[in-house]
Amino acid sequence: MTVFRSFLFAPGNHPRRVEKALGLDADATILDLEDACPIAEKVATRSVVVKAYQGPRRCLGYVRVNAMSTEWGYGDIVAVVQKGVDGIVLPKLETVDEIRAADWMITNLERERGLPKGAIDVVPIIETGKGLANIRAICAAGTRVKRIAFGAGDFTLDMNMTWSRGEAELLPYRTECVLASRAGGIEPPIDTVWVDIKDAEGFRSSVETIKGLGFQGKMCIYPDQVPVVNEVLSPSAAEVAWSRKVVAAFAEAEKAGSASIQLEGKFIDYPIVYRADRVIAMAERIAGKAKA
Numbered sequence: 091m092t093v094f095r096s097f098l099f100a101p102g103n104h105p106r107r108v109e110k111a112l113g114l115d116a117d118a119t120i121l122d123l124e125d126a127c128p129i130a131e132k133v134a135t136r137s138v139v140v141k142a143y144q145g146p147r148r149c150l151g152y153v154r155v156n157a158m159s160t161e162w163g164y165g166d167i168v169a170v171v172q173k174g175v176d177g178i179v180l181p182k183l184e185t186v187d188e189i190r191a192a193d194w195m196i197t198n199l200e201r202e203r204g205l206p207k208g209a210i211d212v213v214p215i216i217e218t219g220k221g222l223a224n225i226r227a228i229c230a231a232g233t234r235v236k237r238i239a240f241g242a243g244d245f246t247l248d249m250n251m252t253w254s255r256g257e258a259e260l261l262p263y264r265t266e267c268v269l270a271s272r273a274g275g276i277e278p279p280i281d282t283v284w285v286d287i288k289d290a291e292g293f294r295s296s297v298e299t300i301k302g303l304g305f306q307g308k309m310c311i312y313p314d315q316v317p318v319v320n321e322v323l324s325p326s327a328a329e330v331a332w333s334r335k336v337v338a339a340f341a342e343a344e345k346a347g348s349a350s351i352q353l354e355g356k357f358i359d360y361p362i363v364y365r366a367d368r369v370i371a372m373a374e375r376i377a378g379k380a381k382a
Contacts, residue, residue: 092117093372093376094277094306095306095319096116096315096319096320096323097179097239097280098116098120098311098315098316099120099122099283100122102127102135102139103127105138108142110313112146112147112149112151113147114149116149118149118152118176119147119150119151120152120154121139121151122153122154123135123154123155123162123166123170136165136170140153140174143174144172144173144174150176151174151175152175154178155167155170155178155181157181157182158192168195171203171210176210176211178212178213179213179214179239180213182217182244184218185221186228193233193234196210212234213235213237213280214228215238215241216238216267218244222263222266225267226270230273231274235276237271237277237279239279239280240263240279240281241282241283243282257296260282261303264303268303268304280308280309281296281300283309283311284308285311287311290314293318294322296308298322324376325369330369330373332366333365333370334370337367339353340363
C-alpha cells in the first residue's frame with residue numbers, strides 16, 4: 091500500500107514551480123489544469139504536465155483536470171491518460187454517473203494506449219452540497235476510486251458557509267467523508283487545503299484535527315506545508331515503540347491462553363493490538379518509501 095500523506099499542488103503552466111514541486115518530499119504532486127491554470131492556457135498545458143511526469147521525479151504524479159461538466163473536462167482526460175501519469179484528481183464530482191463515465195473513459199484510453207488496466211488512479215474531490223449528498227453512493231460505486239478528497243473552499247462557497255480558522259463548521263462534512271469511505275470499502279480520505287499560508291500554527295492544528303478524524307492525508311498548496319503534514323500524519327518513534335511492545339506482549343499472552351492483558355497500566359485487547367499492527371505497518375511503508 092502506497093503512502094498518501096501529502097499531496098502538493100502546483101500550477102501546471104508554471105515550469106519553475108512544477109520543477110520545484112517534483113523535487114520535494116511530498117508523497118504526491120498534483121499538477122493543476124483547473125483553478126490554478128488560466129483559461130487561455132488550459133489546453134496548451136495538457137501536454138506540459140504529461141511531459142513533466144515522464145521525466146525524473148521523487149513522488150507520485152497526479153493531474154487535476156477540469157470538472158467533467160466543463161468544456162475542458164473531456165479533453166483533459168483524453169490528454170493526460172498517458173504513460174508517466176499516476177492518476178487524475180477529478181474536481182467537483184457530484185454523482186455516481188459522473189464517476190462511472192470517467193472510469194469508462196479511462197479504461198478505454200488505457201486499453202488503446204497500451205497501459206495496464208487500472209494504471210490511472212482517480213481521486214474525486216467532493217466539494218459541493220450535491221456531491222456530499224451523494225458521497226456514500228460514490229464511494230460504494232465499485233469503480234477504480236480507492237480514495238476520495240474533500241475540498242472545503244468550493245464546498246463552503248457552494249453552501250454559503252463561512253470557512254473559519256478553527257474549522258468547526260467542517261466537522262460534520264469531514265466526518266461524513268470518513269464514514270462514507272469506510273462504508274464503501276475504500277481507503278480513508280484526503281483532506282482539503284489550508285489557504286492561509288502564513289498561519290503555520292493554524293495549519294498544524296488543522297492537520298492534527300483531521301488525523302484524529304481518520305483522514306490519511308492532506309492536500310497542500312505551499313511547499314512548507316509538506317513536512318508538517320508528513321510529520322503529523324506519520325507515527326512518531328514513541329508510537330512505533332509502544333506498538334511493538336504491545337504486539338510482543340500480547341503474542342506472549344496469547345501463547346498462555348489470554349486475550350486481554352495489562353501493559354504499563356493500560357488495558358490491551360484485540361482492537362488495541364490491531365491498531366498497534368496498523369501503526370507498525372504504516373511506519374514500515376514510510377521507511378520503505380524513504381529507501382526507494
